[in-house]
Amino acid sequence: MLTYAVKRAAAALVALLGTTVVVFLLLRIIPGDPATAVLLTMLDPGAGSVELSMADIEALQAELGLTGPLPVQYLEWMGEILRGNLGTSLRSRQPIMGELATRIPGTLTLAAASLGVMLAIAIPCGVLGALYAGRPTDHLSRAISLLGESLPNFFLGVLLVYLFALWLRWLPSMGWQGPDSIVLPALTLGTGIAATTARLLRSSLLDTLSQPFMLMAEAKGLSRGRLLFRHALRPALIPVMTASSLVLGGLLGGAVVVETVFAWPGVGRYMIEAIAGRDYPVIQGFTLFMATLFIVLNFIVDILYRLIDPRIRVEVRRHG
Amino acid sequence: MADRLLRNLAAALRRDPLGCVLLALVGTLVLLCLLAPIVTRTDPTATDFARMLMPPSAENWLGTDDFGRDVFARLLFGGRTSLGVAAVAVMIVMGIGVVAGIVAGYFGGAVDLVLGKLIDVLMAFPRLVLAIAVAALMGGGIASLIVAISVVAWPAYARILRAFTLQVANEGYVQAARTLGTPVWRILGGHVALNLIGPILVLAMLDLGNLILAISALSFLGLGVAPPGPEWGSMLNEGRALIEIAPWMVLAPGMAIFLVVLSANYFADIARDSTEGRAVHGPRDWIAPSRPVARPELPSPNTKEPLLSFEGVTVDVVDPRSPYCGRRILQEVSFWVRPRECVGLIGESGSGKSTLAMLAMGLTRPPLALTGGAVLLSGTNTAAWRWDDWRGVRGRHVGLVNQDPLSALNPVLTIGDQISEVMAAHDAVPTGARAGRLRAVVDDVGLPASVVGRYPHELSGGMRQRVVIAMAIVNRPALLIADEPTTALDVSTQRRILDLIRDLGQQYGLSVLFVSHDLRVIARVADRVVILREGRVVETGTTAAVFAAPREPYTRALMAAIPGQHRQPQPVEV
Numbered sequence: 001m002l003t004y005a006v007k008r009a010a011a012a013l014v015a016l017l018g019t020t021v022v023v024f025l026l027l028r029i030i031p032g033d034p035a036t037a038v039l040l041t042m043l044d045p046g047a048g049s050v051e052l053s054m055a056d057i058e059a060l061q062a063e064l065g066l067t068g069p070l071p072v073q074y075l076e077w078m079g080e081i082l083r084g085n086l087g088t089s090l091r092s093r094q095p096i097m098g099e100l101a102t103r104i105p106g107t108l109t110l111a112a113a114s115l116g117v118m119l120a121i122a123i124p125c126g127v128l129g130a131l132y133a134g135r136p137t138d139h140l141s142r143a144i145s146l147l148g149e150s151l152p153n154f155f156l157g158v159l160l161v162y163l164f165a166l167w168l169r170w171l172p173s174m175g176w177q178g179p180d181s182i183v184l185p186a187l188t189l190g191t192g193i194a195a196t197t198a199r200l201l202r203s204s205l206l207d208t209l210s211q212p213f214m215l216m217a218e219a220k221g222l223s224r225g226r227l228l229f230r231h232a233l234r235p236a237l238i239p240v241m242t243a244s245s246l247v248l249g250g251l252l253g254g255a256v257v258v259e260t261v262f263a264w265p266g267v268g269r270y271m272i273e274a275i276a277g278r279d280y281p282v283i284q285g286f287t288l289f290m291a292t293l294f295i296v297l298n299f300i301v302d303i304l305y306r307l308i309d310p311r312i313r314v315e316v317r318r319h320g
Numbered sequence: 321m322a323d324r325l326l327r328n329l330a331a332a333l334r335r336d337p338l339g340c341v342l343l344a345l346v347g348t349l350v351l352l353c354l355l356a357p358i359v360t361r362t363d364p365t366a367t368d369f370a371r372m373l374m375p376p377s378a379e380n381w382l383g384t385d386d387f388g389r390d391v392f393a394r395l396l397f398g399g400r401t402s403l404g405v406a407a408v409a410v411m412i413v414m415g416i417g418v419v420a421g422i423v424a425g426y427f428g429g430a431v432d433l434v435l436g437k438l439i440d441v442l443m444a445f446p447r448l449v450l451a452i453a454v455a456a457l458m459g460g461g462i463a464s465l466i467v468a469i470s471v472v473a474w475p476a477y478a479r480i481l482r483a484f485t486l487q488v489a490n491e492g493y494v495q496a497a498r499t500l501g502t503p504v505w506r507i508l509g510g511h512v513a514l515n516l517i518g519p520i521l522v523l524a525m526l527d528l529g530n531l532i533l534a535i536s537a538l539s540f541l542g543l544g545v546a547p548p549g550p551e552w553g554s555m556l557n558e559g560r561a562l563i564e565i566a567p568w569m570v571l572a573p574g575m576a577i578f579l580v581v582l583s584a585n586y587f588a589d590i591a592r593d594s595t596e597g598r599a600v601h602g603p604r605d606w607i608a609p610s611r612p613v614a615r616p617e618l619p620s621p622n623t624k625e626p627l628l629s630f631e632g633v634t635v636d637v638v639d640p641r642s643p644y645c646g647r648r649i650l651q652e653v654s655f656w657v658r659p660r661e662c663v664g665l666i667g668e669s670g671s672g673k674s675t676l677a678m679l680a681m682g683l684t685r686p687p688l689a690l691t692g693g694a695v696l697l698s699g700t701n702t703a704a705w706r707w708d709d710w711r712g713v714r715g716r717h718v719g720l721v722n723q724d725p726l727s728a729l730n731p732v733l734t735i736g737d738q739i740s741e742v743m744a745a746h747d748a749v750p751t752g753a754r755a756g757r758l759r760a761v762v763d764d765v766g767l768p769a770s771v772v773g774r775y776p777h778e779l780s781g782g783m784r785q786r787v788v789i790a791m792a793i794v795n796r797p798a799l800l801i802a803d804e805p806t807t808a809l810d811v812s813t814q815r816r817i818l819d820l821i822r823d824l825g826q827q828y829g830l831s832v833l834f835v836s837h838d839l840r841v842i843a844r845v846a847d848r849v850v851i852l853r854e855g856r857v858v859e860t861g862t863t864a865a866v867f868a869a870p871r872e873p874y875t876r877a878l879m880a881a882i883p884g885q886h887r888q889p890q891p892v893e894v
Contacts, residue, residue, distance in 0.1 A: 018441035030458050131606040150582035152533055154540045155574035158560045166564050212727040214601035219681055220742045221715030227602055234732045253448025257537050272541055275456040287453040294446045310732055310775040
């Protein structure tokens with residue numbers, strides 16, 4: 001198990017390195033000179049008639065680390081990142097690391113609460129759909145999944161704000177005003193990703209329930225609970241966990257949208273605010289942070305997955 | 321595959337009014353958007369500050385926005401942008417994905433390696449986050465929106481199409497074309513691409529809804545069309561601050577996106593649906609237990625009374641959705657199994673012998689149903705038994721050993737768990753005695769004590785079948801149903817398992833219903849035989865009598881077909 005974890009961790013590190021290369025190259029691949037674009041936006045958003053001095057452009061290019069050969073640029077940039085320096089925001093002139101750090105708890109809270117909502121919806125929906133396959137309960141749970149999957153989360157968020165915050169006045173609509181502020185954002189984000197999980201769980205559980213070993217388990221005279229929880233659900237979770245990166249990706253991507261809708265104090269909103277000002281270092285820092293979070297979450301799922309499936313546990317013991 | 325998909329869709333639509341409604345709605349919407357300049361004369365960007373935030377009326381069907389612009393016109397012209405971007409993005413994504421997938425899959429080697437690494441790295445990002453970053457770095461606008469969506473969406477397609485290509489490239493006819501020296505471009509264009517059209521269409525359909533959602537989310541975040549031009553996502557963003565005063569500004573674009581995505585997902589769901597009609601093992605009602613009607617207690621097998629009897633049993637396919645609806649599986653089958661007797665049930669595949677075995681356990685499932693006659697256990701008619709009645713009998717009084725030991729055990733539970741839970745489920749063995757009984761039964765079936773802590777995949781097929789037998793006999797049942805228990809095993813293992821079942825039967829006074837298509841196997845274990853053909857009993861009698869002097873022509877033909885035997889009576893060597 002330990003060898004396995006070390007191997008997965010190494011793979012995660014390689015993926016992390018790959019993401020830094022992509023983030024580094026993105027700024028350099030896009031058409032046009034980033035420094036010029038930034039200066040144009042800062043001086044005169046909209047128009048483009050302003051005369052820029054060459055000195056200003058070169059100074060900003062140097063600040064963004066856009067001068068010198070590419071490999072050297074990359075190594076210098078990486079060196080700073082490893083020292084915990086993501087650069088300085090062009091707008092606020094504050095270190096990005098510090099600004100991100102104050103917003104990370106907000107995003108993590110939202111993500112955790114949404115995962116909770118997701119599980120609370122997806123597990124009953126998926127399980128009931130499979131147990132009552134082809135019958136009214138199944139149709140209902142699939143209809144719920146379909147609706148949840150098709151409602152854009154920004155639309156759902158706006159509707160929920162209208163209904164519960166503005167009309168019924170039960171819950172706060174914007175930002176952080178106490179613990180009940182999390183309810184609407186988490187509901188919005190959770191229902192969107194619940195559909196995928198519910199669908200995966202339904203089809204995987206249906207698959208498990210039609211396996212010969214389930215017939216055998218029934219022929220042993222086991223109780224309902226034992227059949228479902230001990231025999232069917234555990235093997236059914238394995239394919240669901242394999243596909244979890246899809247759900248986690250939806251969670252992190254959706255977080256940016258939902259934070260914007262609810263003015264939630266997280267990294268996503270920080271990033272969206274940076275876009276208008278072409279604050280490239282912030283966009284890069286945010287992308288790196290989200291990729292890191294995504295890779296770490298996937299790593300955790302990978303480890304959990306191996307704990308559930310004994311077939312892989314043993315393989316690792318033998319070959320690892 | 322493509323025409324099968326279309327046929328499935330057409331068939332599904334015919335019995336799906338909801339699907340027809342959705343299709344009609346979304347079709348109308350798309351058509352209105354395409355014909356927007358003809359449908360409405362209003363300029364979607366013309367401001368009129370005298371008519372700000374007007375509710376829907378005869379003049380402005382969907383009201384006006386905060387600049388006095390007609391929401392209906394903006395919705396239609398915005399739809400052209402939204403749907404147009406989606407269509408272009410799908411084509412670009414499919415194009416890159418298909419080319420990269422086919423090239424990587426067909427040529428392999430360094431190309432495959434480099435593309436594979438690129439795909440891995442791009443998929444290490446959350447899709448929408450990378451799209452936002454790309455669009456943000458490029459500064460927004462339609463072009464950057466399309467680029468951003470394409471960059472993040474192609475890797476998944478390429479990966480799937482690479483796998484398909486690998487599969488197709490290894491097909492015999494592609495190999496043959498290669499050997500014949502057909503040019504690579506003709507192999508790729510003709511053989512490979514034609515075979516991939518189906519999967520490509522399905523993939524595009526499955527993901528269309530997600531792509532549209534991603535595109536509208538980016539526009540909502542301000543990364544799409546620049547302000548005056550209409551687009552659904554950005555219209556929603558403009559309207560959300562005014563939702564209390566002018567909800568139509570949010571509802572119109574929101575419902576439009578929802579409708580398009582909903583229909584894309586709805587039809588994707590139908591295309592994906594291949595799961596219908598599978599047997600689900602378990603009670604019909606999982607939540608509320610059915611009230612037991614009887615407390616079946618089978619007496620100890622001392623009486624002469626048959627333990628199991630089939631009286632004129634008739635089984636039909638009753639589910640109207642099944643293509644075989646109305647087909648008769650068993651026709652008035654009658655025979656019985658007495659205490660301490662082993663009855664061999666012989667028949668070719670499709671003769672209904674496994675259906676009989678399932679009937680004896682109450683495990684008959686739709687589309688099959690008992691339509692005539694009765695199954696009796698110890699003289700009790702089981703017709704009225706519910707799932708919970710059967711549950712008390714299964715594993716306690718009647719044990720099952722079935723055909724394929726490789727799939728009969730749960731892969732994630734230990735052997736010890738799977739045997740012990742049969743004792744725990746029935747309270748037939750006092751709690752304190754269970755550990756001892758577990759050791760004894762493992763020893764009885766000839767397995768080392770160490771298997772208890774192991775998982776099924778660590779055991780051979782023969783060992784797994786011994787585990788299944790241990791599960792079946794651990795509660796000392798009166799009756800064992802053995803449904804082709806040796807078919808999936810190799811010849812020497814077959815013989816050892818047969819001997820084990822016979823010896824255990826004698827040791828514990830078990831009655832056995834032994835189902836097989838193999839006469840040599842039956843000859844080795846059965847006291848009496850029942851020969852089944854096309855759902856009817858052809859001949860019954862003691863094994864010795866039937867094998868020595870078969871009366872029916874079918875039985876004689878069966879006997880003559882035993883390899884290396886010329887109508888010799890038992891004992892027949894395996």
